Amino acid sequence: MPLTPTKDENEAPELEAASPREVRGLVELTERIVVGAYRGHPWLPRALTIALGVLVVTCLVAGVVRLSPLPLIPLPFFAVSAYALVRLKAAKSAEVNQSLVAWTGLFTGATLAGFWLISMAGRWLG
Numbered sequence: 205m206p207l208t209p210t211k212d213e214n215e216a217p218e219l220e221a222a223s224p225r226e227v228r229g230l231v232e233l234t235e236r237i238v239v240g241a242y243r244g245h246p247w248l249p250r251a252l253t254i255a256l257g258v259l260v261v262t263c264l265v266a267g268v269v270r271l272s273p274l275p276l277i278p279l280p281f282f283a284v285s286a287y288a289l290v291r292l293k294a295a296k297s298a299e300v301n302q303s304l305v306a307w308t309g310l311f312t313g314a315t316l317a318g319f320w321l322i323s324m325a326g327r328w329l330g
Contacts, residue, residue, distance in 0.1 A: 238305045242292070249293050256285055256315065263322065274325045281318030285311050 242248060260282050266275035288311035297306045 206301040222250070223319070235301055235305050238308045238318035239301050242304060249289065252292075252311070254287055256282060256289065259315070259318065259322070270329060272329065274329060275322070277325055281314045281321065284314040285318065288314065 260279065261284070263275050263278055267273060288307045291307045292304065292311060295307065
């Protein structure tokens with residue numbers, strides 16, 4: 205048994221005969237997850253809209269109750285999330301899968317950044 209791999213072992217013949225359902229990279233896996241979730245669950249955009257609305261209302265109420273502008277810091281991030289959500293809802297056809305993934309990434313990143321800022325504002329005020 206040789207210690208170094210031979211040329212036949214490096215070629216990976218199982219990749220040549222891969223079925224169309226197999227995923228070959230991280231980008232394709234991400235695209236399949238996002239597109240599958242978005243297309244398979246038509247209620248998902250509405251649920252995301254409601255969740256984003258709850259976060260915005262929470263910031264607004266906290267700003268009024270605390271009489272401080274600090275809880276309003278995440279609102280620009282939530283505005284970016286709302287814009288990405290509008291663009292997500294506009295993506296209908298199958299050839300826009302890459303833009304669907306990009307807008308989902310922007311929505312997720314902006315929402316998480318805003319949510320993190322809510323927690324930091326709670327820590328600064330608390």
